[in-house]
Amino acid sequence: MAQDDQFKKLIAHAKEYGYIFQSSEIYDGLSAVYDYGQMGVELKNNIKKYWWDAMVKMHENIVGIDAAIFMHPETWNASGHTSAFNDPLIDNKDSKKRYRADDLIEEHIQKYQNKIDKEVTKGRKKFGDDFDEKQFLETNPNVLRNKAKIDEIQGRLVKALEADDLNEIKQIILDCEIACPISGSKNWTDVRQFNLMFETQLGSVADGASKIYLRPETAQGIFVNYLNVQKTGRMKLPFGIAQIGKAFRNEIVARQFIFRMREFEQMEMQFFVKPGTEKEWFNHWKEVRMKWHKALGLPDEKYRFHEHDKLAHYANAAFDIEFEFPFGFKELEGIHSRTNFDLSQHQEFSGKKLQYFDPETKESFVPYVVETSIGLDRTFLTILSACLQDEEVKKENGESDTRVVFRIPPALAPIKLAVLPLVKKDGLPEKAREIIDELKFDFTCQYDEKDSIGRRYRRQDAIGTPYCITIDHQTLEDNTVTIRDRDTMEQERVQISELAKILDDKVSMKKLLKKIF
Numbered sequence: 001m002a003q004d005d006q007f008k009k010l011i012a013h014a015k016e017y018g019y020i021f022q023s024s025e026i027y028d029g030l031s032a033v034y035d036y037g038q039m040g041v042e043l044k045n046n047i048k049k050y051w052w053d054a055m056v057k058m059h060e061n062i063v064g065i066d067a068a069i070f071m072h073p074e075t076w077n078a079s080g081h082t083s084a085f086n087d088p089l090i091d092n093k094d095s096k097k098r099y100r101a102d103d104l105i106e107e108h109i110q111k112y113q114n115k116i117d118k119e120v121t122k123g124r125k126k127f128g129d130d131f132d133e134k135q136f137l138e139t140n141p142n143v144l145r146n147k148a149k150i151d152e153i154q155g156r157l158v159k160a161l162e163a164d165d166l167n168e169i170k171q172i173i174l175d176c177e178i179a180c181p182i183s184g185s186k187n188w189t190d191v192r193q194f195n196l197m198f199e200t201q202l203g204s205v206a207d208g209a210s211k212i213y214l215r216p217e218t219a220q221g222i223f224v225n226y227l228n229v230q231k232t233g234r235m236k237l238p239f240g241i242a243q244i245g246k247a248f249r250n251e252i253v254a255r256q257f258i259f260r261m262r263e264f265e266q267m268e269m270q271f272f273v274k275p276g277t278e279k280e281w282f283n284h285w286k287e288v289r290m291k292w293h294k295a296l297g298l299p300d301e302k303y304r305f306h307e308h309d310k311l312a313h314y315a316n317a318a319f320d321i322e323f324e325f326p327f328g329f330k331e332l333e334g335i336h337s338r339t340n341f342d343l344s345q346h347q348e349f350s351g352k353k354l355q356y357f358d359p360e361t362k363e364s365f366v367p368y369v370v371e372t373s374i375g376l377d378r379t380f381l382t383i384l385s386a387c388l389q390d391e392e393v394k395k396e397n398g399e400s401d402t403r404v405v406f407r408i409p410p411a412l413a414p415i416k417l418a419v420l421p422l423v424k425k426d427g428l429p430e431k432a433r434e435i436i437d438e439l440k441f442d443f444t445c446q447y448d449e450k451d452s453i454g455r456r457y458r459r460q461d462a463i464g465t466p467y468c469i470t471i472d473h474q475t476l477e478d479n480t481v482t483i484r485d486r487d488t489m490e491q492e493r494v495q496i497s498e499l500a501k502i503l504d505d506k507v508s509m510k511k512l513l514k515k516i517f
């Protein structure tokens, strides 16, 4: 299936099974804003718990906070967001469509990369087991020509972005003969900078309202509370502060479903360290965060590190953890070494000392910070895109059929257990309710008695429920039920009294965390 169709199918599935709805859909929606439905909110809460437990519960020296979305406007002058949190935008005069100028160039670069990938595939086919990819990449003339083109354009782009040279960015677009995907024309406006922060007013206009912003990242709520937490928690370096919360960005081009939204959620952790130790901690957190992702059991090859060519205004080193979404490898999480930039800026703008007194050396200094910053919605999208599968299955009569199965990691699944009476009579529904009443304290259960048992299994497969138990007439005789595994579709007969233990073993967050710690 073409990637585009596959992505459309995934969006339709997310809606059909109550995961994600377009915001304000009855009014034709609001661009790049989404609502999470009855299943979506459960999956989202489970991802949050997995992150929070891994960061806060598993580390004695990391604590959490929940800061307000509104912050004093001076915060954003100090952090550099009012002056530097911009994207370069360009309009096509014929289609009137607006684009991020750097994205247009990146997409153009990707075309050369695709040509290289095609050459590699051809080479592999031609040489079979003798194919040496490294040597091929270093010597094949077509590869080298395309690689040189990539290096040249990328080099110009990085330089232009660093120098804030908007004329040069436009010139690259013209030199590369990039056309608007809608109109096909190369009739472009000049490139302009566009600040991504949403503004609003605090207080009524008559009272002399002041302009404030919806926070574009949660990190600043952590920086301004650094001293409060350090003092009240008697925290010693190195230590971290974690937070999960909403962030808002007026993205110029908001496409690709929940990948780039105007209102989204971040899970961020600022790790405060002694100056000079930041490189070591940076490497530490890079590894720990990758382990967290891979413990989920999605294919390992879908993750990779990407080092930033252009560093943000606050960073001295930065890597992304990228994931292979249906539209290619893209940023999922950022690991940034932010130096002492933010705390020093807040110290200067607020006039309050934000220093750490080291009892051993008797010195005071502004700590350095290593940040891990992951998008909750993008993590959701990794699961949606990697775990939703069409699978061929054999029916009892030998014919083949397809089923849609959402292989969500069991610990994150919205519903852990579906409890299904085989028929709606003979006391089976009552027995099913009895079992739910026992298990509901530890597991999210769903009762379903509608349709044939086969259809009910399929429905639970599509929702992503890892286990279904079926209550039949034998249950009334010997207190056993069948438990069906979503992934293998195998069924096993077990005692009702064993269910809690069996399930705990299969779906608990503890089991997931133990893969890391």
Ligand code: GAP
Pocket: 216, 217, 218, 219, 249, 251, 258, 259, 260, 261, 262, 264, 265, 266, 268, 331, 332, 333, 334, 371, 373, 374, 375, 376, 377, 378
């Ligand atoms: N405090 C650092 C920071 O905010 P960032 O790379 O701009 O860094 C961190 O954002 C993460 O937040 C990204 O890796 C991504 O997962 C998520 N994110 C950023 N913008 C987003 C958007 N418009 N929609 C959804 N997620 C977004």
